[in-house]
Structures are given as structure tokens and as C-alpha cells.
Amino acid sequence: MSYVAVYPIATADTPNKVLTHVDDIRSILAEHGVRFERWQPSPVEKGASEAEMIEAYRAQIDALGYAAVEVIRVENDHPQKDRLRAQCLAERTYSEDHVRFFVAGQGLFTLHIDDYVYGVRCEKHDLLIIPAGLPHWFDMGENPHCVTLRLFDTAQGREPKLTGDDIAVRFPELDD
DSSP: OOEEEEEETTOTTSOSEEEOSHHHHHHHHHTTTOEEEEOOOOOOOTTOOHHHHHHHTHHHHHHHTOSEEEEEEEETTOTTHHHHHHHHTSOEEOSSOEEEEEEEEEEEEEEEETTEEEEEEEETTEEEEEOTTOOEEEEOOSSOEEEEEEEESOTGGGSOEEOOOOGGGGSOOTTO
């Protein structure tokens, strides 16, 4: 189930709000320029190629207007899953919007907005667009199942800039 949990930075162990309804998630994130949508399912069979996944969502991808798309796939048997997870758990920003659409599985994007942290659990058919410059981190979990489309405009826009803040270690991860 998709949700957003809102934590004051001072109380990382207890959210002051948890929203599970898509319209509520969309509304609270939109207040901060973050876009959340649930796309209508397209027929993508298990084991589909990257090209088939992209083509299945071509109309929605084109409507967003980004220049490029790539498939990011991390499953539990991925040989570098632990290293990839550790890298993603560091707070970062991007010079472009950070756009992810979940084809399968789930993940937890955590957004650092002023004195609050927003844990956004995304799952299959969820689109999340984090505006350029907004600090955040991502957790795919200890046993990942995460297949996403990542949209971007330039190769430089895909590269994270780490903030150096260790805030991520204080907040719940996907498996908590």
C-alpha cells in the first residue's frame, strides 16, 4: 500500500500523520511541489524486456515531456544489491527533477522538507516527481523488488549531489 508518513525532524521515531488515500498523498506532497500519481496499469508481463516496459507506458512517458527514460531493476538476487542500497540511503539532491515510475515492486522515498521528513512508500503504478534541489533519499529494502522507469533530461541531471547530512540514519527504512 502506498502511503506518506510525516515526521517532525525532532521525533524521528513517530510520525505525526500517516496518509494512505491517493488523493490525500497527492495533496500533501503537492503543497511542496512534489507530484504523486497513480497511473492506469498497462499490460507488462513478468520478465518483460526494458524496451517492452518503456513501450507499455509510452503515452504517459511522452506526456511528461522528459528527454530520456531508463529502466532501473534491482531484485533480491542482484549481486550488488547491498552496495546499491547503501548508496541510495545517503541524502542527496539532483539538478533536475528526480522522476520515478514503479513498474513493479516498492520502495521508500524520504523527502527532507524544512523541519519535516516525508516518507513516501511507492508501489506498482505509482509515479513520483521530486523537484530539482529537494533533499531526499531512497530505500529499496533488505530484500529488494524494485523495477522503475527513471525519466530525465540530461546525463548530468541523473547524477546526485550528496548533502553530507546524516539525517537518513535517524528515520525508518522500508522494512521498519
